[in-house]
Amino acid sequence: MCENFPAHLITLIKLTHLVFANALRDVRVQVPAAVRRGEKAILKCLYDLEGDNLYSVKWYKGRREFYSYTPKETPAMKVFQFSGVKVERSSSNESQLVLDTVNAATTGKYSCEVSADAPSFHTLISAGDLEVVVVPGKEPIITGIKSRYHVGDIIRGNCTSAHSRPAANITWTINGYETNPSYVRQHKPIKDLRDLETVISGIHFVVTPQHFIRGKLKIRCTAHIHDVYWKSTEKSIEEDRQVARPNEVNLINSFSDDYFDLEDEDDNENDDVRDRSAHITHIKGDMSSLNANGSTAAHFATCLRLWPHLTTLPFLWYALQEILQLLRQLFGQQQITNAKIDNGLNRKVNKHSKHNIHYQQQKQQVEQHISRTTAKATAANSQATLSYLLKWLQRKQKHSQANNNKKEN
Structure with missing residues (x-):
C-alpha cells in the first residue's frame, strides 16, 4: 500500500515521527512551600530534552517574566526588576533560580517555561506556590495551669503563639499522646498593626487517676508553621494527694465556657492580645x-x-x-x-x-x-x-x- 502514497508524503511522515520522538517532556518545578523571611529561596526547573537542544528557560511571578536563560545569546542570563524578587546571579542557571533575602512581597506563584530549539520548538510550563513566613520570636507560652492538681479537678489553660505570619498551628499532648479534640478549643487569630497574627488555643478537661504516671502529668503545647518552624512548651503537673480540710470546699475551674468565653467577636482585629487567663479558678469557703x-x-x-x-x-x-x-x-x-x-x-x-x-x-x-x-x-x-x-x-x-x-x- 505504501507504493500508492506519494514519495513526498512518506518523507513528511518520517520527519514528523523523528521530531516528536525526540521532543521536550517532563517539565516540572521544585518550589519550596514556605521560606523564612530574610532567607534564600532555591527554585528548580527540571526537564528532559530527549535529544533536543535547549532554546530558553524563563521564570515568571504571576504573569510577569523576571528571569530568562538563553544559551545562544550573550549574555545568556537576563534579570528584570520586580518588587520582592531579588535574583542571586552567581547561583542561578538554566535549571536553578536562587532568590536572595525574601520578604512578604516575594510570596506568590512561580512558573518555569522551557522551550526546545529547532526543529521542534516545543514549549512546556510548570508552576508552584511559595510563601514567605514570619516565625514567632518566642516559643509558645502556657498560662492558667497550676503545678499541682487533685484527681477530679478541672484543668483549664491556654497556649499562646504570638506575632507570626501566617498564624501558627497549635496542638496539645497529654503525657505524649494526642489530646482528645473535645478537650481543645481553637480561637480566631488576632492581627496587629504589623499584619502579624497571634493565636490562642484553650484546653479543658477533668483530671482522672489515669492521667498521673508515678504522680506526674505532662501537658505539652506545640506551635508549628509548615516545615520551617516547630517549637513546644511543656508543663509538668504533680498529683496533689493532700486531703482537703472538712470545713473547706474547693471549686477549681468548675464554671462552663459560657462564663469565660475567650473569643469576643466585637474585638478589633488590631487590638493587642489581652491576658485572657485572669478568670475565677479557685474559691474557698468555710x-x-x-x-x-x-x-x-x-x-x-x-x-x-x-x-x-x-x-x-x-x-x-x-x-x-x-x-x-x-x-x-x-x-x-x-x-x-x-x-x-x-x-x-x-x-x-x-x-x-x-x-x-x-x-x-x-x-x-x-x-x-x-x-x-x-x-x-x-x-x-x-x-x-x-x-x-x-x-x-x-x-x-x-x-x-x-x-x-x-x-x-
Whole structure:
C-alpha cells in the first residue's frame, strides 16, 4: 500500500515521527512551600530534552517574566526588576533560580517555561506556590495551669503563639499522646498593626487517676508553621494527694465556657492580645456552719431562715445590693436595675406598718431571685458560694446591730 502514497508524503511522515520522538517532556518545578523571611529561596526547573537542544528557560511571578536563560545569546542570563524578587546571579542557571533575602512581597506563584530549539520548538510550563513566613520570636507560652492538681479537678489553660505570619498551628499532648479534640478549643487569630497574627488555643478537661504516671502529668503545647518552624512548651503537673480540710470546699475551674468565653467577636482585629487567663479558678469557703454534704435546697433554706432576724430595712436593701453584685460576678449576668427605696426606709420596721409591707415585698423579691439563681448555682457547685454568702450575711447582721446599738445609746 505504501507504493500508492506519494514519495513526498512518506518523507513528511518520517520527519514528523523523528521530531516528536525526540521532543521536550517532563517539565516540572521544585518550589519550596514556605521560606523564612530574610532567607534564600532555591527554585528548580527540571526537564528532559530527549535529544533536543535547549532554546530558553524563563521564570515568571504571576504573569510577569523576571528571569530568562538563553544559551545562544550573550549574555545568556537576563534579570528584570520586580518588587520582592531579588535574583542571586552567581547561583542561578538554566535549571536553578536562587532568590536572595525574601520578604512578604516575594510570596506568590512561580512558573518555569522551557522551550526546545529547532526543529521542534516545543514549549512546556510548570508552576508552584511559595510563601514567605514570619516565625514567632518566642516559643509558645502556657498560662492558667497550676503545678499541682487533685484527681477530679478541672484543668483549664491556654497556649499562646504570638506575632507570626501566617498564624501558627497549635496542638496539645497529654503525657505524649494526642489530646482528645473535645478537650481543645481553637480561637480566631488576632492581627496587629504589623499584619502579624497571634493565636490562642484553650484546653479543658477533668483530671482522672489515669492521667498521673508515678504522680506526674505532662501537658505539652506545640506551635508549628509548615516545615520551617516547630517549637513546644511543656508543663509538668504533680498529683496533689493532700486531703482537703472538712470545713473547706474547693471549686477549681468548675464554671462552663459560657462564663469565660475567650473569643469576643466585637474585638478589633488590631487590638493587642489581652491576658485572657485572669478568670475565677479557685474559691474557698468555710463550711463549718453548713453541712458540706447537704443539698443545695437545704443551704438556701438555711439562708432564708436568717431573714426574720434582719430587723432594719436599710440593712435589707444594702444586703440585697451586695448579693446581686456577687451573683453578677460569678454567673456573668447583665447589670440589674435596682428600684429606689423611699428615704423613710431608714426608720425601723416595727414603728410603722407601711414599712412592714415594704419589708415583706423586698423579702419576697429576694426569695424569688434566689429561687431563680438555684439552677445556675447548682451547675457551678454552689456550696462554696452559699457558704460565702452566709458568712457575709452574718457579718452584715452583726455590723448593723452594732450600729443600731450605738445610735440608740
